[in-house]
Amino acid sequence: MILFLITFIVMLIFVAAMSIGVIAGRRAIQGSCGGAKNIEGLEHSCSCSEPCEKRNKQQQINNLDKV
Numbered sequence: 001m002i003l004f005l006i007t008f009i010v011m012l013i014f015v016a017a018m019s020i021g022v023i024a025g026r027r028a029i030q031g032s033c034g035g036a037k038n039i040e041g042l043e044h045s046c047s048c049s050e051p052c053e054k055r056n057k058q059q060q061i062n063n064l065d066k067v
Helices: 002-025 053-066
Strands: none
Touching: none
8 A cells, every 4th residue: 555655646746747847838748740750651640741720720829839
């Protein structure tokens, strides 16, 4: 039981630290599409030639945040 509590507390500390980092940086945690392109023969969701409307809007918002 003690091992469970120690593990739970450590995980809680990590989650809290990541949450504070997201709040302070004002950016959500994002996945990377570049890693999947490097694996031969692997289909990935970022392979479209024309990004959808939702993706274009998100990129515009991200570009405005950087300015």
